[in-house]
Amino acid sequence: xxxxxxxxxxxxxxxxxxxxxxxxxxxxxxxxxxxxxxxxxxxxxxxxxxxxxxxxxxxxxxxxxxxxxxxxxxxxxxxxxxxxxxxxxxxxxxxxxxxxxxxxxxxxxxxxxxxxxxxxxxxxxxxxxxxxxxxxxxxxxxxxxxxxxxxxxxxxxxxxxxxxxxx
Amino acid sequence: xxxxxxxxxxxxxxxxxxxxxxxxxxxxxxxxxxxxxxxxxxxxxxxxxxxxxxxxxxxxxxxxxxxxxxxxxxxxxxxxxxxxxxxxxxxxxxxxxxxxxxxxxxxxxxxxxxxxxxxxxxxxxxxxxxxxxxxxxxxxxxxxxxxxxxxxxxxxxxxxxxxxxxx
Numbered sequence: 277x278x279x280x281x282x283x284x285x286x287x288x289x290x291x292x293x294x295x296x297x298x299x300x301x302x303x304x305x306x307x308x309x310x311x312x313x314x315x316x317x318x319x320x321x322x323x324x325x326x327x328x329x330x331x332x333x334x335x336x337x338x339x340x341x342x343x344x345x346x347x348x349x350x351x352x353x354x355x356x357x358x359x360x361x362x363x364x365x366x367x368x369x370x371x372x373x374x375x376x377x378x379x380x381x382x383x384x385x386x387x388x389x390x391x392x393x394x395x396x397x398x399x400x401x402x403x404x405x406x407x408x409x410x411x412x413x414x415x416x417x418x419x420x421x422x423x424x425x426x427x428x429x430x431x432x433x434x435x436x437x438x439x440x441x442x443x
Numbered sequence: 444x445x446x447x448x449x450x451x452x453x454x455x456x457x458x459x460x461x462x463x464x465x466x467x468x469x470x471x472x473x474x475x476x477x478x479x480x481x482x483x484x485x486x487x488x489x490x491x492x493x494x495x496x497x498x499x500x501x502x503x504x505x506x507x508x509x510x511x512x513x514x515x516x517x518x519x520x521x522x523x524x525x526x527x528x529x530x531x532x533x534x535x536x537x538x539x540x541x542x543x544x545x546x547x548x549x550x551x552x553x554x555x556x557x558x559x560x561x562x563x564x565x566x567x568x569x570x571x572x573x574x575x576x577x578x579x580x581x582x583x584x585x586x587x588x589x590x591x592x593x594x595x596x597x598x599x600x601x602x603x604x605x606x607x608x609x610x
Binding site: 277278279280282283284286288303304306307308310311312313315317319321322323324325326327328331355363364365366368369370371372373374375376377379380381383384391393396406407408412415416430431432433435438439440441442443 | 444445446447449450451453455470471473474475477478479480482484486488489490491492493494495498522530531532533535536537538539540541542543544546547548550551558560563573574575579582583597598599600602605606607608609610
Protein backbone atom coordinates (compact mmCIF):
# COMPACT_ATOMS: atom_id res chain seq x y z
CA UNK A 277 0.00 0.00 0.00
CA UNK A 278 1.21 3.48 -0.84
CA UNK A 279 2.66 5.29 2.17
CA UNK A 280 0.59 8.48 1.99
CA UNK A 281 -2.57 6.47 1.33
CA UNK A 282 -1.75 4.26 4.32
CA UNK A 283 -1.25 7.28 6.58
CA UNK A 284 -4.53 8.84 5.42
CA UNK A 285 -6.75 5.74 5.50
CA UNK A 286 -5.57 4.09 8.72
CA UNK A 287 -8.31 4.07 11.35
CA UNK A 288 -8.66 2.39 14.73
CA UNK A 289 -10.21 -1.07 14.36
CA UNK A 290 -11.86 -2.49 17.47
CA UNK A 291 -13.72 -5.52 16.11
CA UNK A 292 -12.01 -8.53 14.62
CA UNK A 293 -12.90 -11.82 12.97
CA UNK A 294 -11.81 -15.07 14.62
CA UNK A 295 -9.21 -15.64 11.93
CA UNK A 296 -5.82 -15.91 13.57
CA UNK A 297 -2.99 -13.56 12.67
CA UNK A 298 0.01 -15.39 11.24
CA UNK A 299 3.27 -15.34 13.07
CA UNK A 300 4.84 -13.94 9.90
CA UNK A 301 2.53 -10.93 10.03
CA UNK A 302 3.18 -10.35 13.72
CA UNK A 303 6.91 -10.36 13.03
CA UNK A 304 6.49 -7.95 10.11
CA UNK A 305 4.59 -5.58 12.38
CA UNK A 306 7.20 -5.74 15.13
CA UNK A 307 9.91 -5.32 12.52
CA UNK A 308 8.27 -2.09 11.39
CA UNK A 309 8.26 -0.90 14.99
CA UNK A 310 11.91 -1.81 15.32
CA UNK A 311 12.85 0.60 12.50
CA UNK A 312 11.45 3.69 14.20
CA UNK A 313 13.89 6.48 15.00
CA UNK A 314 14.82 7.16 18.62
CA UNK A 315 16.97 9.73 20.38
CA UNK A 316 20.60 8.59 20.37
CA UNK A 317 19.22 5.51 18.58
CA UNK A 318 18.55 4.02 22.03
CA UNK A 319 15.61 1.91 20.80
CA UNK A 320 13.93 1.74 24.22
CA UNK A 321 10.93 -0.29 22.99
CA UNK A 322 10.32 -3.88 24.05
CA UNK A 323 7.41 -6.13 23.12
CA UNK A 324 5.29 -8.87 24.66
CA UNK A 325 3.16 -10.84 22.19
CA UNK A 326 -0.11 -11.96 23.79
CA UNK A 327 -2.04 -14.69 21.99
CA UNK A 328 -3.21 -17.26 24.56
CA UNK A 329 -6.83 -17.05 25.67
CA UNK A 330 -5.75 -17.11 29.29
CA UNK A 331 -3.39 -14.15 29.01
CA UNK A 332 -5.80 -12.14 26.87
CA UNK A 333 -8.50 -12.71 29.48
CA UNK A 334 -6.25 -11.61 32.35
CA UNK A 335 -5.09 -8.54 30.47
CA UNK A 336 -8.63 -7.64 29.42
CA UNK A 337 -9.69 -7.41 33.07
CA UNK A 338 -7.37 -4.45 33.59
CA UNK A 339 -9.08 -1.98 31.28
CA UNK A 340 -12.55 -0.82 30.50
CA UNK A 341 -11.75 -1.63 26.89
CA UNK A 342 -11.19 -5.26 27.87
CA UNK A 343 -13.65 -6.62 25.31
CA UNK A 344 -11.38 -5.39 22.54
CA UNK A 345 -8.37 -7.25 23.94
CA UNK A 346 -10.39 -10.36 24.70
CA UNK A 347 -11.79 -10.52 21.18
CA UNK A 348 -8.59 -9.63 19.33
CA UNK A 349 -6.61 -12.73 18.29
CA UNK A 350 -3.40 -11.02 19.29
CA UNK A 351 -2.29 -8.10 21.38
CA UNK A 352 1.15 -6.54 21.44
CA UNK A 353 2.15 -4.94 24.72
CA UNK A 354 4.66 -2.16 24.15
CA UNK A 355 7.08 -1.73 27.04
CA UNK A 356 9.92 0.64 27.67
CA UNK A 357 13.20 -0.60 29.04
CA UNK A 358 13.95 1.86 31.83
CA UNK A 359 17.69 1.24 31.71
CA UNK A 360 17.85 2.31 28.06
CA UNK A 361 16.06 5.62 28.63
CA UNK A 362 17.91 8.93 28.47
CA UNK A 363 15.18 11.58 28.36
CA UNK A 364 11.60 10.86 29.33
CA UNK A 365 9.98 13.22 26.80
CA UNK A 366 12.10 12.07 23.87
CA UNK A 367 11.86 8.40 24.83
CA UNK A 368 8.08 8.61 24.99
CA UNK A 369 8.08 10.33 21.59
CA UNK A 370 10.22 7.50 20.24
CA UNK A 371 7.76 4.95 21.61
CA UNK A 372 5.01 6.85 19.77
CA UNK A 373 6.99 6.66 16.53
CA UNK A 374 7.47 2.92 17.05
CA UNK A 375 3.74 2.41 17.68
CA UNK A 376 2.82 4.45 14.62
CA UNK A 377 5.11 2.33 12.45
CA UNK A 378 3.34 -0.77 13.77
CA UNK A 379 -0.13 0.68 13.19
CA UNK A 380 0.79 1.64 9.62
CA UNK A 381 2.33 -1.78 8.95
CA UNK A 382 -0.80 -3.45 10.32
CA UNK A 383 -2.98 -1.43 7.98
CA UNK A 384 -0.65 -2.00 5.03
CA UNK A 385 -0.92 -5.76 5.60
CA UNK A 386 -4.72 -5.60 5.46
CA UNK A 387 -5.10 -6.06 9.20
CA UNK A 388 -6.58 -3.67 11.74
CA UNK A 389 -5.47 -2.46 15.14
CA UNK A 390 -6.27 -0.09 17.96
CA UNK A 391 -3.85 1.70 20.27
CA UNK A 392 -5.04 1.24 23.85
CA UNK A 393 -3.73 3.60 26.51
CA UNK A 394 -6.34 3.44 29.26
CA UNK A 395 -4.74 0.25 30.61
CA UNK A 396 -1.79 2.38 31.78
CA UNK A 397 -3.95 3.22 34.81
CA UNK A 398 -3.26 -0.34 35.94
CA UNK A 399 0.19 -0.70 34.47
CA UNK A 400 1.69 -2.45 37.49
CA UNK A 401 -0.87 -5.25 37.38
CA UNK A 402 -0.54 -5.51 33.61
CA UNK A 403 3.23 -5.92 33.92
CA UNK A 404 2.66 -8.88 36.25
CA UNK A 405 0.32 -10.50 33.71
CA UNK A 406 2.89 -9.82 31.00
CA UNK A 407 5.65 -11.39 33.05
CA UNK A 408 7.73 -8.26 32.74
CA UNK A 409 10.06 -7.23 35.52
CA UNK A 410 10.42 -3.91 37.32
CA UNK A 411 13.01 -2.88 34.75
CA UNK A 412 10.12 -2.22 32.34
CA UNK A 413 7.22 0.24 32.16
CA UNK A 414 4.05 -0.31 30.17
CA UNK A 415 3.60 2.20 27.34
CA UNK A 416 0.55 0.89 25.42
CA UNK A 417 -1.24 -2.22 24.23
CA UNK A 418 -2.08 -2.73 20.55
CA UNK A 419 -4.98 -5.10 19.92
CA UNK A 420 -5.00 -6.42 16.38
CA UNK A 421 -6.55 -8.87 13.99
CA UNK A 422 -8.50 -9.15 10.77
CA UNK A 423 -11.03 -6.28 10.70
CA UNK A 424 -14.66 -7.30 11.21
CA UNK A 425 -16.18 -3.87 11.43
CA UNK A 426 -16.78 -1.17 8.93
CA UNK A 427 -14.24 1.57 9.01
CA UNK A 428 -15.24 4.35 11.35
CA UNK A 429 -14.96 7.88 10.17
CA UNK A 430 -12.60 10.09 12.09
CA UNK A 431 -12.06 13.78 12.20
CA UNK A 432 -8.97 15.94 12.31
CA UNK A 433 -8.49 19.66 12.81
CA UNK A 434 -7.88 21.72 9.68
CA UNK A 435 -4.25 22.36 8.82
CA UNK A 436 -4.95 26.06 9.14
CA UNK A 437 -5.73 25.54 12.81
CA UNK A 438 -2.46 23.65 13.38
CA UNK A 439 -0.02 26.00 11.67
CA UNK A 440 0.85 28.59 14.30
CA UNK A 441 3.09 30.69 12.13
CA UNK A 442 5.16 30.75 8.96
CA UNK A 443 8.58 32.35 9.22
CA UNK B 444 6.29 4.35 -2.19
CA UNK B 445 5.18 1.15 -0.53
CA UNK B 446 4.53 1.59 3.19
CA UNK B 447 6.73 -1.20 4.50
CA UNK B 448 9.51 -0.22 2.12
CA UNK B 449 9.20 3.39 3.31
CA UNK B 450 9.41 2.35 6.96
CA UNK B 451 12.46 0.19 6.31
CA UNK B 452 14.43 2.54 4.05
CA UNK B 453 13.86 5.87 5.82
CA UNK B 454 17.07 7.27 7.27
CA UNK B 455 18.01 10.59 8.82
CA UNK B 456 19.18 13.03 6.16
CA UNK B 457 21.37 15.90 7.39
CA UNK B 458 22.68 17.38 4.13
CA UNK B 459 20.49 19.02 1.55
CA UNK B 460 20.79 20.62 -1.87
CA UNK B 461 19.85 24.26 -2.29
CA UNK B 462 16.70 23.31 -4.19
CA UNK B 463 13.72 24.75 -2.37
CA UNK B 464 10.92 22.53 -1.06
CA UNK B 465 7.59 23.37 -2.64
CA UNK B 466 4.78 24.66 -0.49
CA UNK B 467 2.69 21.76 -1.78
CA UNK B 468 5.18 19.26 -0.39
CA UNK B 469 5.36 21.04 2.96
CA UNK B 470 1.58 20.88 3.20
CA UNK B 471 1.54 17.19 2.28
CA UNK B 472 4.04 16.51 5.05
CA UNK B 473 2.06 18.46 7.64
CA UNK B 474 -1.11 16.76 6.44
CA UNK B 475 0.48 13.38 7.14
CA UNK B 476 1.33 14.57 10.65
CA UNK B 477 -2.23 15.75 11.13
CA UNK B 478 -3.57 12.21 10.57
CA UNK B 479 -1.62 10.65 13.42
CA UNK B 480 -3.64 9.07 16.21
CA UNK B 481 -3.74 10.74 19.62
CA UNK B 482 -5.27 9.86 22.96
CA UNK B 483 -8.89 11.06 23.06
CA UNK B 484 -8.13 12.36 19.53
CA UNK B 485 -6.87 15.54 21.19
CA UNK B 486 -4.41 16.30 18.35
CA UNK B 487 -2.08 18.35 20.56
CA UNK B 488 0.47 19.03 17.76
CA UNK B 489 1.04 22.49 16.32
CA UNK B 490 3.52 23.56 13.65
CA UNK B 491 5.72 26.50 12.77
CA UNK B 492 7.13 26.48 9.24
CA UNK B 493 10.58 28.09 9.11
CA UNK B 494 11.88 29.07 5.71
CA UNK B 495 13.39 32.54 5.91
CA UNK B 496 17.16 32.78 6.15
CA UNK B 497 16.88 35.07 9.15
CA UNK B 498 14.73 32.69 11.19
CA UNK B 499 16.76 29.64 10.20
CA UNK B 500 19.91 31.46 11.31
CA UNK B 501 18.41 32.46 14.66
CA UNK B 502 17.09 28.95 15.29
CA UNK B 503 20.38 27.36 14.27
CA UNK B 504 22.21 29.27 16.99
CA UNK B 505 20.26 27.38 19.66
CA UNK B 506 21.59 23.89 18.98
CA UNK B 507 24.91 22.27 18.35
CA UNK B 508 23.31 20.82 15.21
CA UNK B 509 22.72 24.33 13.94
CA UNK B 510 24.48 23.74 10.64
CA UNK B 511 21.77 21.28 9.69
CA UNK B 512 19.00 23.81 10.31
CA UNK B 513 20.93 26.60 8.61
CA UNK B 514 21.52 24.54 5.49
CA UNK B 515 18.06 22.96 5.26
CA UNK B 516 15.69 24.96 3.03
CA UNK B 517 12.89 24.42 5.50
CA UNK B 518 12.46 23.40 9.10
CA UNK B 519 9.24 22.43 10.79
CA UNK B 520 9.07 23.17 14.50
CA UNK B 521 6.70 20.78 16.24
CA UNK B 522 4.98 22.32 19.24
CA UNK B 523 2.51 20.99 21.74
CA UNK B 524 -0.50 23.04 22.76
CA UNK B 525 -0.45 22.77 26.55
CA UNK B 526 -4.18 23.46 26.87
CA UNK B 527 -5.03 20.46 24.72
CA UNK B 528 -2.93 18.01 26.75
CA UNK B 529 -4.54 15.39 28.98
CA UNK B 530 -1.71 13.01 29.89
CA UNK B 531 1.93 13.91 29.46
CA UNK B 532 3.15 10.40 28.55
CA UNK B 533 0.38 9.74 26.05
CA UNK B 534 0.56 13.22 24.57
CA UNK B 535 4.28 12.90 24.01
CA UNK B 536 3.70 9.50 22.39
CA UNK B 537 1.13 11.11 20.11
CA UNK B 538 3.63 13.78 19.12
CA UNK B 539 6.06 10.97 18.26
CA UNK B 540 3.42 9.34 16.05
CA UNK B 541 2.82 12.69 14.33
CA UNK B 542 6.54 13.21 13.74
CA UNK B 543 6.94 9.69 12.38
CA UNK B 544 4.10 10.26 9.91
CA UNK B 545 5.88 13.41 8.73
CA UNK B 546 9.25 11.64 8.41
CA UNK B 547 7.67 8.82 6.41
CA UNK B 548 5.78 11.26 4.18
CA UNK B 549 9.01 13.20 3.59
CA UNK B 550 10.79 10.04 2.51
CA UNK B 551 7.85 8.91 0.36
CA UNK B 552 7.97 12.25 -1.47
CA UNK B 553 11.66 11.77 -2.30
CA UNK B 554 12.78 14.33 0.27
CA UNK B 555 14.92 13.82 3.34
CA UNK B 556 14.64 14.94 6.94
CA UNK B 557 16.19 14.67 10.34
CA UNK B 558 14.45 14.76 13.73
CA UNK B 559 16.33 17.19 15.98
CA UNK B 560 15.77 16.97 19.71
CA UNK B 561 18.88 18.54 21.20
CA UNK B 562 17.40 22.01 20.69
CA UNK B 563 14.91 21.21 23.49
CA UNK B 564 17.71 22.19 25.88
CA UNK B 565 17.04 25.77 24.79
CA UNK B 566 13.33 25.42 24.16
CA UNK B 567 12.40 28.73 25.79
CA UNK B 568 14.67 30.73 23.49
CA UNK B 569 13.51 28.71 20.49
CA UNK B 570 9.88 29.50 21.28
CA UNK B 571 10.74 33.22 21.21
CA UNK B 572 12.36 32.84 17.77
CA UNK B 573 9.32 30.86 16.62
CA UNK B 574 6.97 33.54 17.87
CA UNK B 575 5.07 30.99 19.94
CA UNK B 576 3.47 31.99 23.20
CA UNK B 577 3.72 30.42 26.63
CA UNK B 578 0.74 28.24 25.79
CA UNK B 579 3.11 26.08 23.71
CA UNK B 580 6.06 23.80 24.40
CA UNK B 581 8.69 22.84 21.86
CA UNK B 582 8.71 19.11 21.07
CA UNK B 583 11.17 18.80 18.16
CA UNK B 584 12.46 20.44 15.01
CA UNK B 585 12.47 18.62 11.69
CA UNK B 586 14.99 19.93 9.17
CA UNK B 587 14.16 18.88 5.64
CA UNK B 588 15.00 19.32 2.01
CA UNK B 589 16.20 17.49 -1.07
CA UNK B 590 18.86 14.97 0.03
CA UNK B 591 22.44 15.83 -0.93
CA UNK B 592 24.23 13.13 0.98
CA UNK B 593 24.49 9.42 0.52
CA UNK B 594 22.20 7.45 2.76
CA UNK B 595 23.85 6.55 6.00
CA UNK B 596 23.58 3.04 7.23
CA UNK B 597 21.84 2.59 10.53
CA UNK B 598 21.61 -0.27 12.93
CA UNK B 599 18.76 -1.73 14.94
CA UNK B 600 18.66 -4.37 17.63
CA UNK B 601 17.55 -7.84 16.55
CA UNK B 602 13.87 -8.60 17.03
CA UNK B 603 14.88 -11.43 19.33
CA UNK B 604 16.38 -8.89 21.71
CA UNK B 605 13.19 -6.81 21.72
CA UNK B 606 10.60 -9.54 22.29
CA UNK B 607 10.51 -9.97 26.05
CA UNK B 608 8.02 -12.80 26.10
CA UNK B 609 5.33 -14.58 24.09
CA UNK B 610 2.16 -15.47 25.99
